[in-house]
Amino acid sequence: MENASHPARRTVIAVRDVADLMVWPWFSLAKSPRHTPIAFEQGAVRIRVEPAGALGIATLWDADVLVWAASQLTEALDAGRTPSRHLETPAYPLLRFLGRSVGRHDYALLRAAFDRLAATRIETTLRAGPEGPARFRWLEGWEPTAAGVRLTLPDWLFTAVCERRVLTLDPGYFALTGGVARWLYRLVRKMGGWQRGGGAIGLHRLHARSGSPVRPAEFARHIRRIAASGLPGYRLSIERGGGEERLLFSRERTAANLSTAPCGQSVNDDGTSHLSEIGRSPCRLAGERHPDSESSPWPASPIRPYNLYNLNNNRLLAADSSTPPPVDKSSGPGRTPR
Structure with missing residues (x-):
């Protein structure tokens, strides 16, 4: 078709x-x-x-x-x-x-x-x-x-x-800000799948697989920082030994993949939030994100508000194609593009 x-x-x-x-x-x-x-x-x-x-x-x-x-x-x-x-x-x-x-x-x-x-x-x-x-x-x-x-x-x-x-x-992939973090998540998802056993790969091999032009030592520093923060759905760690560092990865144990047997008891009273005012959240506004870097896997920069005008107007047609393609200089694409 x-x-x-x-x-x-x-x-x-x-x-x-x-x-x-x-x-x-x-x-x-x-x-x-x-x-x-x-x-x-x-x-x-x-x-x-x-x-x-x-x-x-x-x-x-x-x-x-x-x-x-x-x-x-x-x-x-x-x-x-x-x-x-x-x-x-x-x-x-x-x-x-x-x-x-x-x-x-x-x-x-x-x-x-x-x-x-x-x-x-x-x-x-x-x-x-x-x-x-x-x-x-x-x-x-x-x-x-x-x-x-x-x-x-x-x-x-x-x-x-x-x-x-x-x-x-994982939808959280789109919130990863660093290019190395995005690439690493995709590789871990493909190599590790959903099995809990996970896997391992040497940092030199990782560097070659990435196609990154940075020096191996700098690339390794990126990987270590990402391992310390983790990736959506996966735990990461660095293993040192045998003359080479290796990245270990395994699936996170979450409520969705934990198995528990029924307790056979009735449920307690309906849960309530105990808010003092109906319709008002006690949470503080979250309008900022942590600083971003090429190796940081998490969003950064102030969150931009929705542009409601564009609900009915396609700005793609209004983009000026005669100018050079724009470079995204925002801190990260958690809710920002590219």
Whole structure:
């Protein structure tokens, strides 16, 4: 089916990512433009990612658009509908799905992400046919429409989703601010899965897998700081020994995965909050977040209010495409873009 496909009909759907994108170096881990190609080789897997012009390589924040697309397509498959690699949607629900604000600047950043995804060139032997390496761009094309935006996915990515090569992500992934933290969560989710046993990987191997241009020692410092803070749904720790540091990761034990036997006793009286005023919360306003850094996995900066004007106005169409793609200089994308 090659007609434009509208997104999932349900308002709330699971966040899903293509598994093949979670353990290999496909994206830049920095918000500043990266013009140096990513070249990676391990066994039979070879990957080369190149920028086009001044746009730079697509970033992990740009890749949120692909997470949205994979989530929409998987939801369509689950509902028994025939998906299409063409997706059309208003920009507003796309931004809200990604946990971003909806001001004019956010729409401009989204448009810049489309441009980088459509310009970044990939060549890989992963899931390539007998004719040789697969060559594609993250978006074969995109265009504003009266309804919002129309995206065209490459066959390589579309086929992966149709073959159910997807994994569910914790929605807290979108709140991770550091590029290394975002990349590490995806790798841990793919390698560790949901099993409680978890896994381990050496920091030198991690550095090679990330495609990061920073020195190994600096990358290791990032990993140590992230391990101290943890990642959504996972516990991390550093093991030292044998001449190399290793990252250990295991799934967190939460109320959702703990099993308890029934006590056989009746429930106590209905719980009450004992608030002194009806309709008023005693909690203090939370308008600030902790300072951000490239290695910090948590949101930062003041939380920007919703721009209600954009509920009925698609700012994507108003973004000035004649100017260079904007660089997101906010502290982090907890509720901010890219």
